Amino acid sequence: xxxxxxxxxxxxxxxxxxxxxxxxxxxxxxxxxxxxxxxxxxxxxxxxxxxxxxxxxxxxxxxxxxxxxxxxxxxxxxxxxxxxxxxxxxxxxxxxxxxxxxxxxxxxxxxxxxxxxxxxxxxxxxxxxxxxxxxxxxxxxxxxxxxxxxxxxxxxxxxxxxxxxxxxxxxxxxxxxxxxxxxxxxxxxxxxxxxxxxxxxxxxxxxxxxxxxxxxxxxxxxxxxxxxxxxxxxxxxxxxxxxxxxxxxxxxxxxxxxxxxxxxxxxxxxxxxxxxxxxxxxxxxxxxxxxxxxxxxxxxxxxxxxxxxxxxxxxxxxxxxxxxxxxxxxxxxxxxxxxxxxxxxxxxxxxxxxxxxxxxxxxxxxxxxxxxxxxxxxx
Amino acid sequence: xxxxxxxxxxxxxxxxxxxxxxxxxxxxxxxxxxxxxxxxxxxxxxxxxxxxxxxxxxxxxxxxxxxxxxxxxxxxxxxxxxxxxxxxxxxxxxxxxxxxxxxxxxxxxxxxxxxxxxxxxxxxxxxxxxxxxxxxxxxxxxxxxxxxxxxxxxxxxxxxxxxxxxxxxxxxxxxxxxxxxxxxxxxxxxxxxxxxxxxxxxxxxxxxxxxxxxxxxxxxxxxxxxxxxxxxxxxxxxxxxxxxxxxxxxxxxxxxxxxxxxxxxxxxxxxxxxxxxxxxxxxxxxxxxxxxxxxxxxxxxxxxxxxxxxxxxxxxxxxxxxxxxxxxxxxxxxxxxxxxxxxxxxxxxxxxxxxxxxxxxxxxxxxxxxxxxxxxxxx
Numbered sequence: 001x002x003x004x005x006x007x008x009x010x011x012x013x014x015x016x017x018x019x020x021x022x023x024x025x026x027x028x029x030x031x032x033x034x035x036x037x038x039x040x041x042x043x044x045x046x047x048x049x050x051x052x053x054x055x056x057x058x059x060x061x062x063x064x065x066x067x068x069x070x071x072x073x074x075x076x077x078x079x080x081x082x083x084x085x086x087x088x089x090x091x092x093x094x095x096x097x098x099x100x101x102x103x104x105x106x107x108x109x110x111x112x113x114x115x116x117x118x119x120x121x122x123x124x125x126x127x128x129x130x131x132x133x134x135x136x137x138x139x140x141x142x143x144x145x146x147x148x149x150x151x152x153x154x155x156x157x158x159x160x161x162x163x164x165x166x167x168x169x170x171x172x173x174x175x176x177x178x179x180x181x182x183x184x185x186x187x188x189x190x191x192x193x194x195x196x197x198x199x200x201x202x203x204x205x206x207x208x209x210x211x212x213x214x215x216x217x218x219x220x221x222x223x224x225x226x227x228x229x230x231x232x233x234x235x236x237x238x239x240x241x242x243x244x245x246x247x248x249x250x251x252x253x254x255x256x257x258x259x260x261x262x263x264x265x266x267x268x269x270x271x272x273x274x275x276x277x278x279x280x281x282x283x284x285x286x287x288x289x290x291x292x293x294x295x296x297x298x299x300x301x302x303x304x305x306x307x308x309x310x311x312x313x314x315x316x317x318x319x320x321x322x323x324x325x326x327x328x329x330x331x332x333x334x335x336x337x338x339x340x341x342x343x344x345x346x347x348x349x350x351x352x353x354x355x356x357x358x359x360x361x362x363x364x365x366x367x368x369x370x371x372x373x374x375x376x377x378x379x
Numbered sequence: 380x381x382x383x384x385x386x387x388x389x390x391x392x393x394x395x396x397x398x399x400x401x402x403x404x405x406x407x408x409x410x411x412x413x414x415x416x417x418x419x420x421x422x423x424x425x426x427x428x429x430x431x432x433x434x435x436x437x438x439x440x441x442x443x444x445x446x447x448x449x450x451x452x453x454x455x456x457x458x459x460x461x462x463x464x465x466x467x468x469x470x471x472x473x474x475x476x477x478x479x480x481x482x483x484x485x486x487x488x489x490x491x492x493x494x495x496x497x498x499x500x501x502x503x504x505x506x507x508x509x510x511x512x513x514x515x516x517x518x519x520x521x522x523x524x525x526x527x528x529x530x531x532x533x534x535x536x537x538x539x540x541x542x543x544x545x546x547x548x549x550x551x552x553x554x555x556x557x558x559x560x561x562x563x564x565x566x567x568x569x570x571x572x573x574x575x576x577x578x579x580x581x582x583x584x585x586x587x588x589x590x591x592x593x594x595x596x597x598x599x600x601x602x603x604x605x606x607x608x609x610x611x612x613x614x615x616x617x618x619x620x621x622x623x624x625x626x627x628x629x630x631x632x633x634x635x636x637x638x639x640x641x642x643x644x645x646x647x648x649x650x651x652x653x654x655x656x657x658x659x660x661x662x663x664x665x666x667x668x669x670x671x672x673x674x675x676x677x678x679x680x681x682x683x684x685x686x687x688x689x690x691x692x693x694x695x696x697x698x699x700x701x702x703x704x705x706x707x708x709x710x711x712x713x714x715x716x717x718x719x720x721x722x723x724x725x726x727x728x729x730x731x732x733x734x735x736x737x738x739x740x741x742x743x744x745x746x747x748x749x750x751x752x753x754x755x756x757x758x
Binding site for chain 1: 521524634
């Protein structure tokens with residue numbers, strides 16, 4: 001894409017109401033490529049004041065919009081067929097966006113991609129008050145792509161395993177957090193979009209968490225033919241057997257873990273939060289920490305009913321029963337606070353974190369991990 | 380995307396001449412999703428006879444083509460606005476493709492993406508006679524995302540490190556292959572598009588290679604302000620200093636290596652092949668194996684002139700001086716065979732592999748690694 005500076009850009013906000021930018025923007029020399037703009041591209045650029053400058057080449061298009069954070073912005077074409085728009089701050093963290101070219105939704109080839117219900121263009125927006133997930137000048141753990149053969153699926157499956165800084169230099173054994181993605185993601189996104197490894201690196205450097213191994217698997221498990229099958233489209237249910245019978249034994253055979261319930265935690269986001277809720281409460285001999293980030297409880301009632309029957313015994317078994325939701329994911333927020341109320345009524349103690357101003361998105365889950373991890377394995 | 384079966388598909392081949400498919404294709408139940416079609420999509424599908432069935436939803440478009448392997452194929456729209464085409468076998472391995480919608484080039488959201496001069500849709504096509512890079516039921520090494528702080532760039536840099544199966548269970552020390560990508564890729568693509576880890580896993584399982592560590596870095600290095608700068612747009616030149624002064628010491632400190640020239644090899648593709656040529660021949664005290672895959676020698680004459688002055692002494696120092704090119708990348712093939720001829724004239728011995736029917740593409744480089752790796756570290 002070209003690097004020519006446009007001297008006049010007209011921005012028109014459409015869709016959900018947003019403050020309009022004034023026309024007549026000039027390049028003031030402060031625009032910088034986003035960290036998610038790849039090395040052979042120049043745009044999107046971000047201004048220190050939070051605005052984002054998009055460009056998209058489509059000489060034959062009759063209209064192009066950029067759609068980000070629920071709003072579509074009209075772009076304006078220059079003489080060379082390049083469309084531009086400067087849009088207001090779309091909020092912090094990982095922002096999906098698309099270009100809409102004459103009503104066709106397409107990805108922006110200039111930005112990195114991540115997997116969220118398919119490959120999507122992403123813009124990493126700085127957050128004025130947060131840098132806990134940034135790569136800092138501290139020791140960094142490795143993230144391993146690790147393969148396991150599953151007898152359940154009769155196939156090899158990939159997982160990602162974070163080992164903390166110093167893992168290879170020592171003979172120490174470590175506790176383990178099993179960390180799950182949501183229904184739209186893969187096993188790669190907790191370290192990619194979620195930056196789980198940098199969050200842990202930073203917390204370890206500050207001495208705020210116990211160095212731990214973090215294991216991230218794909219939450220969809222389709223048992224091989226001839227084995228019991230989960231209900232249609234609910235491959236996530238078969239994950240429990242895979243985790244307990246295959247993943248944990250593999251991790252404990254191949255990594256230096258402390259293999260007891262006191263040193264095993266599980267957390268997950270969205271679909272993964274429900275898996276965590278089910279698996280931890282159903283296997284208190286295996287886990288002693290539970291983290292449910294953005295749990296869509298409104299869709300999975302029976303699980304909660306079962307938890308309610310357990311009563312205060314859960315308090316003695318769990319060192320953390322921790323839930324979170326973003327203030328902008330209303331139905332999940334309401335369902336979560338409702339479940340917490342019902343758990344409280346039967347004497348089950350929980351902790352709740354609300355992520356201000358964020359929805360069902362990675363910034364909610366980055367913040368949740370950052371607050372959940374320091375609670376783990378503190379003896 | 381929908382899964383409805385089309386009963387009539389018309390295919391028209393345009394661009395470079397190719398055999399046209401007959402119209403009136405029927406679904407015969409043998410079509411299977413490509414391995415690169417993501418889990419929430421149904422197309423592209425591949426037939427056992429090698430044909431590929433593409434679909435693309437664009438209800439308002441006036442024309443859509445799929446462009447693959449140098450050929451554009453017209454797609455045909457159904458009543459629901461979904462465009463389809465069945466195209467002939469596009470060749471084996473990793474195939475980039477795009478959709479052209481009313482002259483706008485876009486990616487196919489149904490396929491996985493890889494990085495090649497930006498993010499691109501990819502189709503993994505089976506090869507009738509080759510499975511050396513497939514994931515097989517053999518032990519698998521880990522691939523680690525490993526971070527290093529560079530004083531040269533004053534930033535953290537990511538590398539990928541393959542450790543062979545059994546690495547964590549033993550106290551053994553291993554030789555190291557430093558393996559570089561080309562100008563269009565990143566440090567991730569040798570294990571992603573190139574499947575270097577599976578190639579090594581398979582060769583190790585067959586007892587055909589010495590178990591080794593493979594280290595893959597980003598070949599572009601931009602020194603921090605105040606340090607000597609490489610010529611404009613030639614960031615790859617500063618890679619030598621980074622590799623020798625920072626990467627190798629880091630690897631030898633953090634992994635169980637055999638830290639001498641006899642147990643160090645370097646190979647690379649395209650831009651990485653030139654880096655390999657320069658760095659190995661310039662540092663024969665550090666390396667004893669050289670692999671240049673698809674070297675664009677026509678663009679980098681001076682390097683070769685320097686090699687020519689070295690004469691037969693090189694033969695005693697290198698256990699392998701190995702070059703390769705695809706038969707369908709004519710200018711690189713010609714330049715490589717020309718350089719080999721000139722090296723031979725001055726008494727320098729080389730080995731050459733030509734990859735039949737492949738161009739400047741991953742199938743050439745997968746095949747090259749498969750043939751180069753067994754030559755290494757055989758004592």
